[in-house]
Amino acid sequence: MTTRLPLGDIDLERTGSNSTSALPRLQKDPFGIDSDDNSDIETLNNSKYSQVLDSQSSLKGYNVSTNSFDDLNSEDYESSSKLPLNGEKKRSSKSRRNSSFGPSGNNRRRRAPIKPPKASIIAMVIIVPILVVIALFILLKWSSPSESKNVTPGVAPTGLTYPSGFNIKNNWGTLSPYFDTGANFPGIDSSVNEGISELPPKCSLKQVHILHRHAERYPTTGSGNSMAKTAEKLKNLTEPAAKTMDWLEQWEYTLGKELLVSRGLATEFAAGANFWASHGVLLFGAKDKGRFLYDPILNVNPDGSDRPPVVIRATSQSRIHQSADAWAAGFFGIYGHDPKRSEESLEKLKNPKKDIYNLVLQTEATGYNATLAGYYSCPNSNNATYVDGGRKMREWIDVYLEEAVIRISKLFSGLEEGQLTPTDIYNLQNICVYESAAYGSSPFCKLFTEKEWRGYEYAADLVFYGMASHGTPVGASEGAGWVYELVSRLEGKLITEYEAGWGVNTTLTSSEEVFPTNQVLYLDMSHDSVIVSVLTALGLDILKEDLPSSKILAPRQFVVSRLAPFGARLFVEVLSCEEDIAVAADRDNKKETIEDETDANNDEFAMRKFVRVKLNNRVLPLGSLKACPANKEGLCPFDDFIESLKFALEEIDFDRNCYGIPEGY
Incomplete structure (x- = not known):
């Protein structure tokens, strides 16, 4: 039995069971550092960004964004940061030589007095007062007996709004509230994202498989304990904090742990x-x-016979199965009233968990295979040798919060020098995020600059890239089990012990009662890291980027606030389209038309079938999958999609990665 390693201050979805966060490729660099010649991806180091933001903070009269703190601005990440990080180089003016020199040699005439140029007079009028003000400032500073507690170092603006219009809530990693705005993934036409129910022309929706993340929660136990220690430092001050921190006297750390809020x-x-x-x-x-609300009489087969109640899956962890129940209540309209519902339907609605849907729970604990908590199916996911996301995050925290430690420490004169560490400042950012999730807002949010919130988001990217994605050999393995189950459901097959593999629990996949293969809707409620690992198992090229821990990679696709925020959702849509629809596929540098596809076992799918995948309501490009064509609608022929998934699974050496020594180690 494998013992899970302690992960310190890192707040991960996988920290225990009951006891115990793709970005569409940016059309513009969010940091404004893309070169004019559209060169390759650049990196942004801490000092360069700091200098520019510092200079920005000294500008007078800038217009602060009046966007509401709760608004989700669709431009926030694509083009919100309009700071001149590259800057425009000043044109060097050629110096003019004065051509009115006096005649050389001995002049016998008396020269007229030379009048100073008007420009010189104007310059003196401007410069002299400035020099006087600077001198007075230096004199006052030297004469001051001690530095005021309320003095804040010259930094970029802090607060809830920023000159660039930056929205902090959209940049909290996997702790961001759900949002689906922003630029498209590369290669996808913008028109296909005009609405979440927008379908290609002449296509109808036949089936949807959903991998869903739970929503806002309290911190995990490890992260909560770490935040509580930082809060204790602030509450045990020997001297009062700066005037701007007066609210701290009434503030208390009151966050719970683990549960859905x-x-x-x-x-x-x-x-x-x-x-x-x-x-x-x-x-x-x-x-x-x-009908405008769900009615049990709608759950029938094409021949009119009744289907059994819809099976929904979750895990045994409280926040997961509570999220599933809340989702089901909204979907099935359990608290809604439709006058057209029959007496029989109303009777079933009295006991929805039995007569409307069945909730099947996977045990989330060491020793159990669980595709909705794939790290429990892969023991090596607990081995720090192969999972270094936490280490990289800690390295990055020391870089991006270096200035914040100095600035914020000045607000607490009762603390000894060095008593507030980068981890403490990171905890204050976490408190801001979790209090916002639980209570709607937090006074700690206004302490940080845009640069520091960008750094906070990147810290989450480093964790998940090195824990559940291409930064670790176990990343794809953790998501392979759910992909295998998806293939089986698409093909209408059970998974028995003879077809076991990729960490699937065949006790829960060998029976139609708990693993039906003919539903039109499937919902699996899970974690953020599972969504990331499933995307990794698919082998999407857009997420294959190496993230350094010394500087922010920008622009990049791997941004977990876009991949797996609270309430994240991955839709695999099966579409039936009329036969005259054509998908142009770019294979072997030539265009070809996909052949008609039929399903002899199901007349409902007699038309041509396609699959489309949407992540947080943005269509994913499937062209990098083995057999899927590249097209602006993100469509892949049904059989080609299944072929691609099977190929992706064969590329994952699950036994070696999870139980042996992965390749390269």
């Missing part, structure tokens, strides 16, 4: 209700039958 319940309920409106009415034919 009320805002999280609301997020999941809304997610379910929105999915009913965008997809459910199409999947269950509600529009055609005059």
Whole structure:
């Protein structure tokens, strides 16, 4: 039995069971450092960014964004940071030589007095007062007996809004509230993202598989304990804090641990209700039958026979199965009233967990295979030799919070020098995020600059890249089990002990009762790292980037606030399209038309079938998959999609990566 290694201050989804965060490729560099000649990806070091922001803070009269703190601005990450990080080089003016020199030699005439040029007079009028002010400032500073507690070093603006319009909530890594705005993934036409229910022309929706993340929660135990220690330092001050921190006298650390918060319940309920409106009415034919809410009489086979209640899956962890129930309440309209519901339907709604849907839980604990907590199926995911996301994050925290430690320490004169560490300052950022999730806002949020919030987001990227993605040999292995289950559901097959593999628990996949293969809707409620590992298992090229821990890589695709925020959702949509639809595939440098595809076992899919994958309502490009064509709609023929998934699974050496010594180690 494998013992899980302690992860210190890092707040990860995988920190225990009941006891115990793709970005579309940016059309513009969010940091404004792309060179004029569109050169390759650049990196941004801490000092360069700091100098520019420092200079920006000295500008007078800038217009601060009036965007609401809770607004989700679609331009926040694509082009919000308009600071002149490259700057425009000043044109060097040629010096003019004075051509009015006096005649050389001995002059017998008396020269007229030379009048000073007007420019010189103007310059003296401007410069002299400035020099006087500077001299007075230096004199006052030298004469001051001690530095005021309220003096803050000259830094970039802090607060809840920033001159660039930067939205901090969209840059909190996997702790960001759910949002689906922003630029498209590369190669995808913008028109396909105009609405979450937007379908290609002449196509209908036949089936959807959802991998969903739970929503807002309290911190995990490890992270909560670390934040509580930092809070204790601030509450035990021997002297009062700076005047700007007066609120600290009444503030108390009150965050719980592990559980879903009320805002999280609301997020999941809304997610379910929105999915009913965008997809459910199409999947269950509600529009055609005059229903605006779900009704059990809609859950029938094409021949009119009743289907059993929908099976929804989650894990045994509290926040996971509570999120699943909240989503189901929104989707099935359990608290809604539809006058067209029959007495029989109303009776079933009295016991929804039995008559409307069944919730199947995977045990989330060491020793159990669980595809919705794939790290428990892969023992090497606990081995620090192969998982170094936490180490890289700690290295980066020392870099990006170096200036913040100095600045914020000045606000607490009762603390000894060095008593506040980079980890403490990182904890203050975490407190801001978690208090915002639990209570809507936090006074700690206004202590940090845009640069520091960019750094906070990048810290989360480093953790998940090195824990669940291409930065570790176990990343793809942790997501392989769910991909294998997806293939089986698409093919309408059970997974028995004879087909076991990739960490699948065949006890839960060998029975139609708990692993149905003919539903039109599948919902699996899980964690952020599972969504990241599934995307990694697919082998999408857009996420294959190495992230350094000494500087921010920008622009980049791997940004977990876009991949797996609170309430994140991955949709695998099966579409049936009329036969005259053509998908141009770029294979072997030539265009070809995909052949018609039929399913002899299901007349419902007699038309040509395609698959489209959406991550947080943005269509993913599937052209890097083995057999899928590249096209602006993100469509892949059904059989080609399955072929691609099988190829991706064969590329993952699950046994070696999870139980042996991975290649290269």
